[in-house]
Amino acid sequence: MALRERILEVSREIVRREGFASLSMRKLAGAIDYSPAALYLHFRSRSEIARALSMEGHLRLREAFVAQASIAEPAARLHAMARAYVEFGLAEPQTYRLMFMEPAGSFEAATDGIDTNAPAVAEAADAGAAMLAPIADAFLELRSAGRLPPHAAPAACAEGLWASLHGVVALKLNGAAWPATPAETLVELLLEAWCKQADVRVGDKRNAGTKPRKAEPQGNSANRPDTSTR
Amino acid sequence: MALRERILEVSREIVRREGFASLSMRKLAGAIDYSPAALYLHFRSRSEIARALSMEGHLRLREAFVAQASIAEPAARLHAMARAYVEFGLAEPQTYRLMFMEPAGSFEAATDGIDTNAPAVAEAADAGAAMLAPIADAFLELRSAGRLPPHAAPAACAEGLWASLHGVVALKLNGAAWPATPAETLVELLLEAWCKQADVRVGDKRNAGTKPRKAEPQGNSANRPDTSTR
DNA sequence: GTCTATAGTGTGATAGAC
DNA sequence: GTCTATCACACTATAGAC
Numbered sequence: 464m465a466l467r468e469r470i471l472e473v474s475r476e477i478v479r480r481e482g483f484a485s486l487s488m489r490k491l492a493g494a495i496d497y498s499p500a501a502l503y504l505h506f507r508s509r510s511e512i513a514r515a516l517s518m519e520g521h522l523r524l525r526e527a528f529v530a531q532a533s534i535a536e537p538a539a540r541l542h543a544m545a546r547a548y549v550e551f552g553l554a555e556p557q558t559y560r561l562m563f564m565e566p567a568g569s570f571e572a573a574t575d576g577i578d579t580n581a582p583a584v585a586e587a588a589d590a591g592a593a594m595l596a597p598i599a600d601a602f603l604e605l606r607s608a609g610r611l612p613p614h615a616a617p618a619a620c621a622e623g624l625w626a627s628l629h630g631v632v633a634l635k636l637n638g639a640a641w642p643a644t645p646a647e648t649l650v651e652l653l654l655e656a657w658c659k660q661a662d663v664r665v666g667d668k669r670n671a672g673t674k675p676r677k678a679e680p681q682g683n684s685a686n687r688p689d690t691s692t693r
Numbered sequence: 694m695a696l697r698e699r700i701l702e703v704s705r706e707i708v709r710r711e712g713f714a715s716l717s718m719r720k721l722a723g724a725i726d727y728s729p730a731a732l733y734l735h736f737r738s739r740s741e742i743a744r745a746l747s748m749e750g751h752l753r754l755r756e757a758f759v760a761q762a763s764i765a766e767p768a769a770r771l772h773a774m775a776r777a778y779v780e781f782g783l784a785e786p787q788t789y790r791l792m793f794m795e796p797a798g799s800f801e802a803a804t805d806g807i808d809t810n811a812p813a814v815a816e817a818a819d820a821g822a823a824m825l826a827p828i829a830d831a832f833l834e835l836r837s838a839g840r841l842p843p844h845a846a847p848a849a850c851a852e853g854l855w856a857s858l859h860g861v862v863a864l865k866l867n868g869a870a871w872p873a874t875p876a877e878t879l880v881e882l883l884l885e886a887w888c889k890q891a892d893v894r895v896g897d898k899r900n901a902g903t904k905p906r907k908a909e910p911q912g913n914s915a916n917r918p919d920t921s922t923r
Numbered sequence: 924g925t926c927t928a929t930a931g932t933g934t935g936a937t938a939g940a941c
Numbered sequence: 942g943t944c945t946a947t948c949a950c951a952c953t954a955t956a957g958a959c
Contacts, residue, residue, distance in 0.1 A: 487935085504943080564863070588871070622879065623861075623874070623879045623882040626857065626861045626883075627883065628860065631860070633860065633863050637795070637796055638797035640817065653856075656886040659889070718954080730925075730956095738954085
């Protein structure tokens with residue numbers, strides 16, 4: 464029983480270091496000093512391990528978002544969440560790959576049964592919804608405050624911003640020469656474009672910069688609460 | 694000699710249909726009715742074929758951009774190029790994957806020699822630069838016209854917009870449930886955000902929509918010149 | 924230039940003994 | 942629960958005959 468946890472633990476480490484592609488059942492078995500066959504007593508297949516690890520990743524990402532929830536000003540909160548997202552992706556490239564850059568069929572093909580397939584898809588959809596919800600909330604607040612055109616659907620905006628951030632991370636992870644612009648700069652540009660209130664930056668390092676038009680009163684919200692969800 | 698072309702031709706077709714991952718030397722050899730060994734007389738390795746196909750793709754993408762070059766209004770040109778980009782990605786998912794979603798090491802590892810490695814990287818960088826240049830040009834025009842904040846570097850904006858578009862395409866190609874919003878809608882949102890002149894849509898289908906504030910005179914530029922570069 | 928044959932290495936998953 | 946042994950594949954790339 465503890466073995467299942469141990470398998471996940473070691474898998475997590477291998478994936479983090481070498482990527483899921485290089486996680487083979489043989490290698491994994493060797494790392495936990497068991498025979499390959501033993502793995503199949505706790506996981507139906509290699510892809511099921513992938514799904515488990517992916518879900519773990521989504522959980523961590525969600526926690527990173529929750530840690531920003533106390534920021535009252537919606538644009539600043541969006542900023543913080545966006546930065547957290549990109550930081551997560553760059554800090555754990557292989558986990559991010561597993562979560563967002565694996566072709567859809569990979570996991571579904573694993574659970575071949577029709578019944579067992581459904582929960583997998585639902586699980587993935589839930590993870591997506593849970594990630595997008597706080598972003599959409601922030602957009603909704605922005606729109607309610609008249610800082611966004613009324614025809615901008617919060618859900619669509621959230622997906623659009625997410626896609627943009629994913630683009631930055633994905634290109635950076637590929638390690639090519641392009642884009643040459645640092646990820647942080649790209650994120651700044653992105654958010655400046657998405658919510659046109661770029662001057663509102665609560666409790667951030669470079670607050671003195673450019674044009675400080677409107678200082679937000681709730682500066683205390685910068686003290687992010689500890690990630691005690693864990 | 695014609696064999697090299699034939700190899701590329703068949704490879705292109707296989708990749709287009711099944712993706713590069715499923716292009717094996719055996720399968721390829723079978724498809725052209727030669728032995729696997731014959732392939733290595735024209736290509737050093739499988740990855741060299743990948744590079745060739747990727748470059749072909751970049752060429753086609755560039756042509757799609759050139760076809761929009763006659764649109765005088767920079768925001769409208771950006772719109773058109775963005776749409777062309779996403780259309781290309783969605784129309785040729787596997788080629789797009791090969792071009793932008795393959796980890797960087799894939800091709801470089803192929804040409805193992807140190808001398809032969811350099812041109813490969815240069816080639817890739819050239820392709821990136823050639824793709825970004827027209828986008829950056831449009832942003833430069835926008836800024837010169839005072840329609841973009843002066844601190845927005847055109848090159849960075851171009852990379853930012855590219856990353857955003859890539860994010861949309863990449864997520865859509867993965868075939869997951871998210872994002873649920875159609876790609877076209879996301880692109881509209883994206884561009885509305887990036888260049889805040891969303892009402893300028895030259896010669897487009899849904900021109901009558903929303904708020905037609907300023908009709909552009911050069912509607913004739915919508916007739917894209919034939920892609921005769923080929 | 925092109926072939927046959929094969930080396931060498933990897934993989935996921937399972938049957939059946941203990 | 943765990944093992945050994947193995948099935949049944951796939952792959953890139955090369956050696957050497959023609």
